[in-house]
Amino acid sequence: MASPRPPHNFGISSPLPNGAAPSGPVPGATPLLPNNGRIIQNGPVRVLCVADVRGNLKSLNELAKQARADHIIHTGDFGFYDDTSLERIVDKTLKHVVQYSPLLPDHVKRSIAQIPPQQPVKARFTPDQLPLSELPQLLDKRLTLDVPVYTVWGACEDVRVLEKFRSGEYKVDNLHIIDEANSRLLDIGGIRLRLLGLGGAVVMHKLFDNGEGKTTIAGGQGTMWTTLLQMGELVDTANRVYDPSETRVFVTHASPAREGMLNQLSVTLKADFSISAGLHFRYGSSYNEFSVNPTLDHYRGKLAASKASFNDVWDTVRSEVESAISSNEAQKTLLDNALDIVDRMPSVANGGNPFGGPVAATNAGGQVDESAFKNMWNFNLADAAFGYLVLEIDNGRIGTEMRAQGFNFSHRTGKPSTAAPAATQLGGGAGAPQFGQAPPAARGAPFQAAQAKPQAPPATTVSPAPVIPKPATPQPSASEKETNGNKETEKPSESPVLKGEKKQSNGLFISNVENEQAARDLFPEEDQSKIVKVEKWGKFGHVVTFGTPEEAKAALDRQPIEHKKPTPQGQPRKPNVKFFEDRGSRREGNAGTWQASSRGGASAPTRGGYQSGASDSETGRGRGGFGRGRGGRGSDRGGRGRGGRGGFNRSGDSPATEKPAAASTGGES
Structure with missing residues (x-):
């Protein structure tokens, strides 16, 4: 039996007889790496963080090329819909999804917006006219992901599709779903990056409702939300894989800045960073709690309000939940994990420790561990x-680059925007221009360069009209403009006209229309392409500006005769179109160029920007959890709506035969 070959001693050459050829590796060769040949990436590693691609999955490859990214982290509303999802989505959610989908052309979106509420969208369009996502192309490998993508699910997804991914029935190369049962570990750039994820909207009255989900995943009818069991299982997963040498990133769809429970959960998970979406701003934001809270009491107040909101629901359903899980030890453990998160939150804004540490008896303010803060x-x-x-x-070291298309403020100068390349069409959908450029009138896929479109020159007899093209994502009310996440009504810019000088107008005044889109829809396609801007004027009017007076006159001539005559008294009001003349009339609010803000008023919206899919999941059309219908709480808790206990299964229920959630494996890859 031959003796084992001694290890090579590189750098020390043994003497050889004259003329003999050396055996073994060539001097200077590199030995095999100790990690079985795995390639170690040297130099900086770039991780792209994006949100809400809404089924436009080809854009992930384009964004990765533009950002030179090696990995992608996505924070929800990914587009987890397959060919069977359309039949399960209720009409209200479907209208929301298609309104903001980048895969549908504008004329289809306008047609859907005009469908009466009582008529279902699916009765007017075939499934191939309503592509919800490019996920089917990933499943059959017509489309591939160029770099690894790590994502949670958002508020508008199909729970059946996510369950097929969890069971292994669906599998996509380079797509990794991070959730309460599975974390991911990236060994890159000299650090070990641990990704912990939680998907879905956070809705207090649905924390104990599993909807149509068969496991701990909760959702139904095209929307998804977070349950208390998911939070408990995420804590269990994070504890099992805990390593102090790792850098922890908490990836969520809902924002921990607005959800106190998520904020406390991130502290429980010992997260170094949180990455979230769901606010739909034009700019990303970067902050820590110390930078946005003037005092610790201010921060405690946010957590205390969230705790009070949770306890209001928990007190209602507690007895029913505890009896439902009395025979399921795994679910009791997960529930205790989640309740421990809430117990550590302060109950009042002043004093106490917001991080659940000990409170000194001699100090009403408590001993605060400010490291996470x-x-x-x-x-x-x-x-x-x-x-x-x-x-x-x-x-x-982790550095950051944040890029944003931003807002277009060129209208304030009273001059037209400089010509910017229009976005190309990708899948017939809406998109956005390159960063730093004014949003084009034509819509296309995100960040796609293309040829600039020629614009009609303005008439020489009037001042140039500012060009305010439509944003890349449609707005709920086009007469409203998002300013740092808050809605403000846009005001038409002034065009100076000398006294006594009558100039032909290139604008048409439209009364009795609700919003910008309704004003646009009065014109045929040939006229819509010539519209430069639409502005709100007064309470019930809009001004539609064309490139030249001739175009405005031609558009007016093509209007039906009933739109040119005033509505007779006693009859329903119809739109009225005529030439616009600025006579110095009072504008809405009479607040000059800077209108009086409506924030805080009776009609002020509760959130800036348009609502995400989370608003759809808050409608209570699901099973209502364990609601007892307490007085004055609306229909969300009406009755005892028990249709599914959010994963809290009695031993005799059919889902109880499922594998316990706590037994889920795979905390790491």
């Missing part, structure tokens, strides 16, 4: 059509 950094992303964040990791 000052050191945990939070990133909230703009939608993929408007911006992204890049984490550049090198030598153990």
Whole structure:
């Protein structure tokens, strides 16, 4: 039996007889790496963080090329819909999804917006006219992902599709779903990056409702939300894979800045960063709690309000939940994990420890561990059509680059915007221009360069009209303009006209229409392409500006005769179209160029920007959880709506035969 070959001693050459050829590796060859030949990436590693691609999955490859990214983290509303999802989506959710889908052309969106509420959308369009996502192309490998993508699910997804991914029936190369049962570990740039994820909207009255989900995943009818069991299982997963040498990133769809329970959960998970979406701003935001809270009491107040909201629901359903899980030890453990998160939250704004540490008896303010308060950094992303964040990791240091298309303020100068390349059409959908450019009138896929479209020159007899093209993602009310996430009514710019000088107008005044889109829809396609802008004027009027007076006159001539005559008294009001003349009339609010803000008023919206899919999941059309219909709480808790206990299964229920959630494996890859 031959003796084992001694290991090579590189760098020390043994003497050889004259003329003999050396055996073994050539001097200077590199030995096999100790990690079985795995390639180690040297130099900086770029991780692209994006949100809300809404089924436009080809854009992930384009964004990765533009940002030179090696990995992608996505924060929800990915587009988890397959060919069977359309039949399960209720009409209200479907209208929301298609309204903001980048895969549908504008004329289809306008047609859907005009469908009466009592008529279902699916009765007017065939499934091939309503593509919800490019996920089927990934499943049959017509489309591939160029770099690894790590994502949670958002508020508008199909729970059946997610369950097929969890069971292994669906599998896509380079697509990794991070959830309460599965984390991911990236060994890049000299650090070990641990990704912990939680998907879905956070809705207090649905924390105990599983909807149509068969496991701990909750959702139904095209929407998804978070349950208390998911939070408990995420804590269990994070504890099992805990390693103090790792850098922890908490990836969520809902924002920890607005959801106190998520904020406390991120502290429980010992997260160094949180990355979230769901606010739909034009800019991403980067902050820590110390930078946005003037005092610890202010921060405690946010957590205390969230705790009070949760306890209001928990007190209603507690007895029923506890009896439902009395025979299921695994679910009791997960529930205790989640309730421990809430117990650590302060109950009042003043004093106490917001991080659940000990409170000194001699100090009413408590002993506060400020490490998380000052050191945990939070990133909230703009939608993929408007911006992204890049984490550049090198030598153990994480740098950031945040890019945003931003707002277009060129209208304030009274001059037309400089010509910017229009976005190309990708899948017939809406998109956004390159960063730093004014949003084009034509819509296309995010960040796609193309040829600039020629614009009709303005008439020489009037001042140039400012060009305010439509944004890449349609707005709920086009007469409203988002300013840092808050709605403000747009005001038409002034065109100076000398006294006594009558100039032909290139604008048409339309009364009795609700919003900008309704004003646009009065014109045929040939006239819509010539519209420069639409502005709200007064309470019930809009001014539609064309490039030249001739175009305005031609558009007026093509209007039906009933739109040119005033509505007779006693009859329903119809739109009225005529030439616009600025006679110095009072504008809405009479507040000059800067209108009086409506924030805080009776009609002020509760959230800036348009509502995400989370608003759909808050309608209570699901099973209502364990609601007892307490007085004055609306229909969300009406009755005892028990149709599915949010995963809290009695031993005799059919789902109880499922594998316990706590037994889920795979905390790491």
